[in-house]
Amino acid sequence: MTLLEKWLHIIRNCSFDNTYKAAWSKAITEIAVEYDFENNKQENVEITLLSIAQKVIRYYWEQISFFDLKQSGNPVKPPVIVSAVKELITSYQAKTGSFKPIKWFKTNAEDLCKQEYDKAIKDIVKALKADVSYRFLRIEGREIEGIYEYEQKADCLYIAADNLKQLKDNSLIVFDAINYRWTQMLENFNHSPRISKKVKIIDEDNIRRKPLNKFSAYLNIENPEQLCFLCGYVIVEEAPAIDHVIPWSYLYSDDLWNLVFAHQRCNSSKSNMIPNEDMIVRLEKRNSVLLNLLQKSGIKDKHVSELEMAMDNNYVRKFWIACQG
Numbered sequence: 436m437t438l439l440e441k442w443l444h445i446i447r448n449c450s451f452d453n454t455y456k457a458a459w460s461k462a463i464t465e466i467a468v469e470y471d472f473e474n475n476k477q478e479n480v481e482i483t484l485l486s487i488a489q490k491v492i493r494y495y496w497e498q499i500s501f502f503d504l505k506q507s508g509n510p511v512k513p514p515v516i517v518s519a520v521k522e523l524i525t526s527y528q529a530k531t532g533s534f535k536p537i538k539w540f541k542t543n544a545e546d547l548c549k550q551e552y553d554k555a556i557k558d559i560v561k562a563l564k565a566d567v568s569y570r571f572l573r574i575e576g577r578e579i580e581g582i583y584e585y586e587q588k589a590d591c592l593y594i595a596a597d598n599l600k601q602l603k604d605n606s607l608i609v610f611d612a613i614n615y616r617w618t619q620m621l622e623n624f625n626h627s628p629r630i631s632k633k634v635k636i637i638d639e640d641n642i643r644r645k646p647l648n649k650f651s652a653y654l655n656i657e658n659p660e661q662l663c664f665l666c667g668y669v670i671v672e673e674a675p676a677i678d679h680v681i682p683w684s685y686l687y688s689d690d691l692w693n694l695v696f697a698h699q700r701c702n703s704s705k706s707n708m709i710p711n712e713d714m715i716v717r718l719e720k721r722n723s724v725l726l727n728l729l730q731k732s733g734i735k736d737k738h739v740s741e742l743e744m745a746m747d748n749n750y751v752r753k754f755w756i757a758c759q760g
């Protein structure tokens with residue numbers, strides 16, 4: 436078997452306990468892509484666990500901060516790496532006062548939360564050392580040989596430059612295979628929709644949140660006084676924010692049936708909170724009135740038909756129940 440075949444074999448067969456092996460193989464492949472083969476002629480390349488941890492932290496940061504994706508089946512005891520990254524996110528949010536999800540490369544968490552960052556990296560290296568480094572090579576108790584050399588408890592592994600080059604040359608296939616496997620695992624632990632899209636999008640530089648202005652005209656029809664859906668008071672002296680009642684991080688979609696006017700401050704303080712039942716009942720009523728008004732005014736377009744479909748299929752309640760899982 437070639438290195439590529441072995442690597443894909445491991446990814447396809449790695450167990451479903453948690454997503455560490457996927458993260459590990461993704462980080463090593465990324466290191467291969469960045470490696471300068473022109474100017475380095477060693478036969479064996481040293482890869483430190485530290486350099487792997489620095490990549491791994493980003494994968495979890497983004498999956499957790501944007502989509503709150505669970506990375507294992509045990510809700511009481513999340514994987515060590517997940518806890519480490521969550522602590523870092525919490526301290527970053529506390530220091531910046533912003534709860535908005537943010538791409539890792541746009542943060543300065545490394546400097547701003549230096550202590551917590553260093554601790555997270557240390558915890559990740561420790562977990563990789565104990566649970567992933569040598570286990571990655573084992574499938575059903577047997578070691579797949581000829582991939583890399585790793586001595587238990589060491590701080591680095593050694594991989595033949597030829598092997599690393601194969602990973603680099605086939606990185607597109609490898610990344611797709613890893614993301615696919617990662618998605619399959621996440622589907623076991625999460626019930627949120629569009630998981631494969633969520634996994635894929637974090638590899639891209641911009642998770643684009645589309646502007647929601649186009650929905651204002653529709654919302655105005657039912658709520659011309661512009662009352663805030665969250666506190667009930669009229670919104671004056673500012674443009675209303677448009678709020679996702681069921682969090683965007685869960686749905687990863689903008690739909691009229693889920694959008695309401697809110698004060699900027701009410702919107703940002705709510706962040707990714709799951710709505711209570713009172714809000715769900717009010718949203719269902721709002722949707723029914725809104726659809727009625729839209730139909731009366733003769734507006735027919737995809738937003739109206741989506742609203743109708745959402746009501747016929749009880750989306751508000753279904754997604755509300757599902758997002759608590």
Ligand SMILES: [Zn+2]
Pocket residue numbers: 663664665666667668697698701
């Ligand atoms: Zn308000």
